[in-house]
Amino acid sequence: MTYSVAVSGASGYAGGEALRLLSAHPGVRIGAVTAHSNAGTRLGELQPHLHSLHEHLLEETTAENLAGHDVVILALPHGASAQMASQLPEGTLVIDAGADHRLEDSRAWEKFYGTTHAGSWPYGLPELPGQREQLRGATRIAVPGCYPTSAMLALQPGFADGLLEHDDVVIVAASGASGAGKALKPHLMGAEVMGGMSPYGVGGGHRHTPEIEQGLSAAAGAPVHISFTPTLAPMSRGILATATAKVKPGTDAARLREAWTNAYDNEPFVHVLPEGQWPSTKAVLGSNHVLMQLAFDEHASRVVVSCAVDNLTKGTAGGAVQSMNLALGLDEATGLDFAAVAP
Structure with a gap:
């Protein structure tokens, strides 16, 4: 089975890294790529290293453009992810690479971020004790900070x-x-x-x-x-x-x-x-x-x-893809088991 994946914030570093990994993932097809101020721009102008995706046009980050995909990765500033996620269907796997859904304690959120707490989602760090069980089959995942x-x-x-x-x-x-x-x-x-x-x-x-x-x-x-x-x-x-x-x-x-x-x-x-x-x-x-x-x-x-x-990889986009694999029932290392670049 091939899963369709949309990526928001695709003109930024985290969104670009997610697209780099997904473009080589054998189980996914990249759908909508969205941005805010860069909407209407060809992706290749902003992410020239993503050769296979050069001609993708960045769309506005709206629920309408992100809906209809199996997976949506939100690479948005804190505060924006929760608002967008609330408009997406419950059955869609939504992976928040921002901070909005990481903290369980609302008081800690309000102290450090100064806004209303959006609630917590299963935490996308499989190596923590008991965490893989929380991620398998999940439809909402919070990617850890780097x-x-x-x-x-x-x-x-x-x-x-x-x-x-x-x-x-x-x-x-x-x-x-x-x-x-x-x-x-x-x-x-x-x-x-x-x-x-x-x-x-x-x-x-x-x-x-x-x-x-x-x-x-x-x-x-x-x-x-x-x-x-x-x-x-x-x-x-x-x-x-x-x-x-x-x-x-x-x-x-x-x-x-x-x-x-x-x-x-x-x-x-x-x-x-x-x-x-x-x-x-x-x-x-x-x-x-x-x-x-x-x-x-x-x-x-x-x-x-x-x-x-x-x-940007294990600290953000790689963690998102690793958690996505677990949620979808794929082998955890799919699309990720490659060596680092040296020298």
């Missing part, structure tokens, strides 16, 4: 196995400039970004903080509190997250490694590297794969996990 994908995958095995303390969790992550979207912003110009790094959202203010806490708390079975600091790195795409947490007394390096390898040994896309080898963003470029390594800082009684993802 930072939460890396941070939660980095630490959830330790929390799920009861090896980590629930407070004093520190996550520092560096992201490429594409994580901020395609809109023109002076601080994201090449002259500003290249050759330097800078922090932002410091002091617990980044909107991904409650999402990371939500996922880690679910794995731990109790509230987990984090300090999260994102940084902007001089690269176009990729995230390198370094996550640390206090280890419970009596836990040694061997027990920690056992927890991580047990969690991910059978995962198609998450890989714990051999001891002594550390991940880099270049090693996951353009792929749905995740590389990580961990170490036990005995002096500080902390586990230190370094995790690399491509923010």
Whole structure:
């Protein structure tokens, strides 16, 4: 069976990445591609790398243009996805690559986003404990944020196995400039970004903080509190997250490694590297794969996990396609099991 898929926000980075993956997916046919200000433009003018889709004309993002497809991927700013999703048929698989349906706590949403909470959908990170069951057959899916994908995958095995303390969790992550979207912003110009790094959202203010806490708390079975600091790195795409947490007394390096390898040994896309080898963003470029390594800082009684993802693939569009496959009953890796680009 071939499923028809529409993509909104097709002129942006997330929408373009979704189309790149879908264009090589053997089980789908790309239908409507929509945008807002770029409606009426030929897709090839804005996404020239999508050769097979050059002649597609960007349509207005309306419920009428998106309806009639088996799957709709919403790559829209927060606030826009919920409004559009509410107008689409219940039987359509709607995958929100934005933030609108990620958080379960309405108070956290209102605090960090300042608008009315639209409710939560099944969360599109299959590697979290019990999450695949929530995604199979789902008709509404919330794709995780890119930072939460890396941070939660980095630490959830330790929390799920009861090896980590629930407070004093520190996550520092560096992201490429594409994580901020395609809109023109002076601080994201090449002259500003290249050759330097800078922090932002410091002091617990980044909107991904409650999402990371939500996922880690679910794995731990109790509230987990984090300090999260994102940084902007001089690269176009990729995230390198370094996550640390206090280890419970009596836990040694061997027990920690056992927890991580047990969690991910059978995962198609998450890989714990051999001891002594550390991940880099270049090693996951353009792929749905995740590389990580961990170490036990005995002096500080902390586990230190370094995790690399491509923010546009596994961190956004790849997560959407992986979740789509599960919801439709396809093999999870369909259209995604390809290597990264190197050098």
